[in-house]
Amino acid sequence: MTVPQPPRLFLRILFGDAAMLGPGKAQLLEGIRDTGSISAAGRAMGMSYKRAWSLVEEMNAAFAEPLVASARGGAGGGGAALTPAGERVLQLYQAVTARAAEAGAAEIAQLQAMLRHGDMSGGK
Amino acid sequence: MTVPQPPRLFLRILFGDAAMLGPGKAQLLEGIRDTGSISAAGRAMGMSYKRAWSLVEEMNAAFAEPLVASARGGAGGGGAALTPAGERVLQLYQAVTARAAEAGAAEIAQLQAMLRHGDMSGGK
Numbered sequence: 001m002t003v004p005q006p007p008r009l010f011l012r013i014l015f016g017d018a019a020m021l022g023p024g025k026a027q028l029l030e031g032i033r034d035t036g037s038i039s040a041a042g043r044a045m046g047m048s049y050k051r052a053w054s055l056v057e058e059m060n061a062a063f064a065e066p067l068v069a070s071a072r073g074g075a076g077g078g079g080a081a082l083t084p085a086g087e088r089v090l091q092l093y094q095a096v097t098a099r100a101a102e103a104g105a106a107e108i109a110q111l112q113a114m115l116r117h118g119d120m121s122g123g124k
Numbered sequence: 125m126t127v128p129q130p131p132r133l134f135l136r137i138l139f140g141d142a143a144m145l146g147p148g149k150a151q152l153l154e155g156i157r158d159t160g161s162i163s164a165a166g167r168a169m170g171m172s173y174k175r176a177w178s179l180v181e182e183m184n185a186a187f188a189e190p191l192v193a194s195a196r197g198g199a200g201g202g203g204a205a206l207t208p209a210g211e212r213v214l215q216l217y218q219a220v221t222a223r224a225a226e227a228g229a230a231e232i233a234q235l236q237a238m239l240r241h242g243d244m245s246g247g248k
Contacts, residue, residue, distance in 0.1 A: 005140045011224070012134040015236055022134075064240045089238060092231045099231070100135070100224030107216045107223070112139055114213060116188045 007108050009101045011093075019062040021093055028055055029082060029090045032068055038080045056080075063089065131232050133225045135217075143186040145217055152179055153206060153214045156192055162204045180204075187213065 012022035024045070031041025042052025060066040067086030071079060082090065101108075136146035148169070155165025166176025184190040191210030195203060206214065225232075 007140075008138045009220075009224075010136040010138065010146075011228075012136075013232060013235065014132045014134065015239055016129045016131075016241070018241075019239055021235065062240060063238050065238070085238060089235060092235050096133075096224075096228035096231045096235075099227040100133075100220075103223040103227035104135075104220035107220045108137060111137065111145065111213060111216050111220075114187050114189070114209060115139055115143055116186060117140070117142075 007112055009097060009104070009108070011097050011100060013093075013096070015062075021089070025055055025059060026090060026093045028052060029059075029067065029086055032056075032080050033082045033087070033090070036079045036081060038068065038070060041080075059089075131236055133221060133228070133232070135221050135224060137217075137220070139186075145213070149179055149183060150214060150217045152176060153183075153191065153210055156180075156204050157206045157211070157214070160203045160205060162192065162194060165204075183213075 010023045012020065014020050027045060028041055028047070031044050032038055035041050035044070038052050038056055039049045042049060045052075047055075056068045056070070060068060063085060065085040066083055067089055069081055069083050134147045136144065138144050151169060152165055152171070155168050156162055159165050159168070162176050162180055163173045166173060169176075171179075180192045180194070184192060187209060189209040190207055191213055193205055193207050
């Protein structure tokens with residue numbers, strides 16, 4: 001018996017036609033908060049150092065205050081941390097996700113019931 | 125003066141660890157409903173015929189009833205249409221999106237206000 005996985009909702013918010021906030025950036029912010037390192041946070045997501053840095057730079061440029069503060073260089077590289085703005089953005093993104101999942105729960109359950117294996121009664 | 129674009133929310137719903145419904149599939153369903161053709165719907169999204177067919181087959185396999193009915197072959201190819209299940213799935217997906225945007229509006233507005241150009245006061 002496998003434990004049935006409940007449906008999961010992933011959100012991407014597009015601001016105007018430039019700034020974008022989605023599950024990848026949110027997970028990266030979480031990782032930086034938890035590990036104190038941009039490269040460790042990226043690595044945990046299977047992301048190159050370069051890619052993780054580029055996403056951080058993109059976020060820092062898109063918001064009025066930087067979301068991630070980092071000290072580059074030194075042996076082992078400098079550490080990184082979320083700024084208060086970074087904590088706030090992560091919190092708001094997570095709140096949108098939670099509210100969306102709650103607000104759409106009835107429709108999501110109806111979609112799930114229409115799946116071939118919508119009953120989730122064990123099996124694959 | 126450019127007209128400021130309001131934030132837009134894109135949703136991806138992951139059912140268990142297999143079936144997935146997101147903006148691409150929803151837009152493809154819309155296109156098929158509107159054009160009566162899988163290839164025309166895919167083309168409008170810059171998607172190859174093969175890719176559009178593969179997404180339709182994936183959706184038809186994931187749900188208990190097919191979402192798209194199609195008549196293949198013939199000169200110019202057969203037409204395609206949403207089945208009642210397809211109409212329903214599209215409707216439910218759009219309802220989740222609308223409810224999510226409404227439920228998260230306050231947080232999305234707060235995120236937008238934190239952007240460097242969050243005031244959206246003209247310009248790029």
